[in-house]
Amino acid sequence: METYTLIVLLLAATIRVATPLLLAAMAGMFSERSGIIDLGLEGKMLGAAFAAAAVSAVTGSAWLGLGAGIVTAVALALLIGFACITHRGNQVVAGMAVTIMVSGLAPTLGLAWFNLGGQTPQLDGPGQRFTELAWPWVEPARAVPFPGLLYAELLGGHNLIVYLAAALLPFSAWVLYRTRFGLRLRAVGENPQAVDTAGISVNALRYQAVAISGVLCGVAGTYLSTAASSGFVRDMTAGKGYLALAALIFGKWRPWPTLGACLLFAFTDALATRLQGVALPVVGVIPVQFILALPYVLTVLLLAGFVGKAIAPRAIGVPYAKEK
């Protein structure tokens, strides 16, 4: 029974950790499927996290924070788009540049505006955070192991953004695979020449993809500072943007496998915390660092072709220039 409770709690933690990964991975998916490498996921999430926490602290509303987070991430995304699409700049460099810039800018603005060493004030007022939503009959359900505990911990008890992310996944899949826009977006990533010949603006489509990426990163970043924590702390994304990119690649740029990858990576994170110092039957105590490094090792193995093949969109990374 204790193992069962443990597993349920572990899975619940997995869902909470996977949410920002999933949102960021979806963001990366839209951008990369249209042909723009998205190394700015980390920066966009961090910028959104800061903006959301700052606005929420000042206005007292997490919803306004969410709006600010989305606006910030979209602005950063459009900046990357401007450099990569209009100016045909190197997409890797642009993404890295914005990430580095934001990692310095957020604490600088935080220090100047709030004087707390780069952080934002704690979000402890009512409505300043996205808190756990109370589902009906959660307390009595918790007493019943099966399926009560599942209902209380796994299904219920998460905050709004978790459910939003869960809904955005099938929605993103639908947009990408079942709408004309999605078809054109995927085409632009595989063969922009053909799309251009058909009379559709490649650049406009890529800008739209990049903007969508911004929106999703905005939600991801807002989640980190207003739902998962109660404020912005410097470098709080801690590599999640790169982890999301790894999950996207692991999921072969498709929505549902990416979800699997995000859950897998999140599970290793939750497991690492739980297994710290615990001696396992055959291998003994696994150093926590090894478990934390596992998602990155898995991605490398995938890229090496040992875990199946990962084929990127054909036209990714190449700026599109109309032939004269």
Place this chain on the structure above:
Amino acid sequence: MSAPAKLPRWAELGLLPAINLAAALLLSGVIVRILGESPWSALKLLAAGALGSQESIGYTLYYATNFIFTGLAVAVAYHAGLFNIGAEGQAYIGGLGTALVCLWLGSAPFWVVLPLAVLAGAAAGAAWAFIPAWLQARRGSHIVITTIMFNFIASALMTYLLVNVLIKPGQQSPETREFAPGAFMPPIHELLARLGITFTATPFNFAFVLALAAAALVWLFIWRTRWGYALRVAGENAAAAVYAGISPPRITVGAMLLSGALAGCLGLNELMGAQHRLLLDFPGGAGFVGIAVALMGRNHPVGIILAAVLFGALYQGGSQLSFDMPKVNRDMVVVIQGLVILLCGAMEHLFRAPLTALFRRKDGA
């Protein structure tokens, strides 16, 4: 009409980076103004903090040494057409190699320790670059992603080693014991003292000279040897390289090994010269500054040295700035770094087009 006009060499290597830097500083000035401080005062404080005293010059050049190594690393890979984002991890593991030699060779004299430490650091850094390089060469795995992953794996590995294996017994903080004096890199102020010149004590040390030597060797290699030529050809046009009998996969691996080796030398400055022990996260972002330095220096050793000194000045000036202007701190330097990377790297064509037009008008009119 479709072939882009070329800028004269001095404009390409000197004027364009200067314009990009000016633009980066201008944008940073806007941010400083938004924060409520005067950009001009900030710039003056920055300059004074970086070059205003012997101590600040020493610190500036000490920081610059790190950036020369990582800048060279990124540049060598770039000439082969590769993006080495993994300089941070390679520097970290390289430092492990250097530190192990320093710890194991206990009381050996300096002239024994130094070459072995250089070899160990370079070899360890190269080894860390090998797997991503091989995967790109043989399996087509995108080197940018693999090197980013390897940065994180390096961080996890080093944390494990420092906390569990290499930590000085009986100590809380994850560091090794201090190196024996034979493994201390001679500080410049001591070397100058022997010549009768007084210089304030700073961490500025002999590794700077080694960095300059490395820059010279890189220049020789890339522009004066057959292998360097092969590297540049493979970087510019892999298909043409094959026709010339050059093997792009081999170049990929070779270039990355050299790149990793250069990054791995960072420990010579930071560990042997300043910290005298191995500690967590000692590269402190130098691998990423190396990207900015390489881009700004147009991947040429002379440009890299200048850009490295510039960034060293920004780092040193930035930390001084936070004393006098509490609202602006060292993070502002990171913002400038990001802007430099953006303007010099991603948006390099932004100023090139009008500049080229200007030069063409001057020639044609």
